[in-house]
Amino acid sequence: MPREEILNRIQKYVHPFRITKGKGFRLKDFDPDDTRGLKLDKREATELLQRGTDWLAEEQDILYAQDRWSLLLVFQAMDAAGKDGTIKHVMSGVNPQGCQVFSFKQPSAEELAHDFMWRYSKCFPERGRIGIFNRSYYEEVLVVRVHDEILRRQKLPKPLVSKRIWDERLDDIAQFEDYLTRQGVTILKFFLNVSREEQEKRFMERLDKPEKHWKFSASDIHERRFWGDYMHAFEEAIRATATKHAPWYVVPADNKWFTRLVVAAAIVEAVEELDLTYPKINAEKKKELAAARAELTGKT
Numbered sequence: 001m002p003r004e005e006i007l008n009r010i011q012k013y014v015h016p017f018r019i020t021k022g023k024g025f026r027l028k029d030f031d032p033d034d035t036r037g038l039k040l041d042k043r044e045a046t047e048l049l050q051r052g053t054d055w056l057a058e059e060q061d062i063l064y065a066q067d068r069w070s071l072l073l074v075f076q077a078m079d080a081a082g083k084d085g086t087i088k089h090v091m092s093g094v095n096p097q098g099c100q101v102f103s104f105k106q107p108s109a110e111e112l113a114h115d116f117m118w119r120y121s122k123c124f125p126e127r128g129r130i131g132i133f134n135r136s137y138y139e140e141v142l143v144v145r146v147h148d149e150i151l152r153r154q155k156l157p158k159p160l161v162s163k164r165i166w167d168e169r170l171d172d173i174a175q176f177e178d179y180l181t182r183q184g185v186t187i188l189k190f191f192l193n194v195s196r197e198e199q200e201k202r203f204m205e206r207l208d209k210p211e212k213h214w215k216f217s218a219s220d221i222h223e224r225r226f227w228g229d230y231m232h233a234f235e236e237a238i239r240a241t242a243t244k245h246a247p248w249y250v251v252p253a254d255n256k257w258f259t260r261l262v263v264a265a266a267i268v269e270a271v272e273e274l275d276l277t278y279p280k281i282n283a284e285k286k287k288e289l290a291a292a293r294a295e296l297t298g299k300t
């Protein structure tokens with residue numbers, strides 16, 4: 001199938017979930033169980049995903065060779081929404097050398113002694129690379145917004161902590177993303193939208209299966225109580241920071257196979273838009289290559 005045709009097909013699974021304008025965005029318009037009527041068995045889904053990851057691997061090779069653009073993929077979600085699995089599957093074909101994955105947990109004392117962007121800004125991808133943030137600076141307007149005591153630990157000067165702090169932070173994030181975009185960083189943000197019911201099912205599975213016990217954490221169960229607060233925080237974040245150059249994808253996450261497909265397709269589409277080509281070589285380089293060939297074949 002020609003690339004053009006594949007692109008046309010995958011758009012159907014990307015565009016409905018892509019938010020490029022925050023105004024009027026409502027989370028409740030997005031169904032976590034949506035699969036756009038697509039019904040695939042496991043084999044078919046795996047095959048389709050494989051195509052996407054192969055494609056991504058080819059594009060990454062050019063991205064790296066060009067050494068100009070970079071890609072920042074941000075993953076945010078409630079626990080058990082499938083961040084880890086999605087990252088693992090979608091990036092499975094790409095060359096690890098061109099890829100950098102960072103997982104952000106609770107900040108250290110050193111990190112708390114700096115402005116909130118400090119620890120993230122050290123991890124932005126180099127040119128030619130794909131950077132993956134498993135959690136990100138969005139935690140600063142999600143978990144920190146939901147739990148007051150975390151904000152207090154950030155040691156901000158008192159006059160700077162007002163009712164407007166979340167709007168101000170969102171503003172700062174949006175501006176930071178503008179800046180990165182102008183530096184050649186293409187930003188895609190994924191919210192894996194899992195339902196509260198599906199999360200419960202996945203937690204139960206972790207309890208039932210010994211090989212999944214390590215994944216279980218009592219604090220995850222505790223966070224479920226704040227579900228509504230988190231959804232509100234996500235909605236506000238998406239409203240304030242969804243733009244054409246740094247879109248959010250509200251990816252249905254109740255069916256893992258579909259989540260992975262949408263994420264892979266969104267990345268392929270975005271990279272395709274960069275219209276990447278291998279760097280062209282100049283006359284001098286051509287001469288160098290010809291001389292190398294001559295030397296290797298002993299014709300000098």
Ligand code: ATP
Binds near residue numbers: 103105134140144
């Ligand atoms: P997994 O559970 O799949 O291993 P995870 O991303 O949930 O991955 P955990 O160690 O379970 O990793 O959780 C990390 C915790 O750190 C999350 O609860 C998250 O909200 C929290 N966290 C991340 N960034 C911040 C931050 N800036 N301030 C406070 N807490 C944060």
Ligand code: MG
Binds near residue numbers: 079217220
């Ligand atoms: Mg966790």
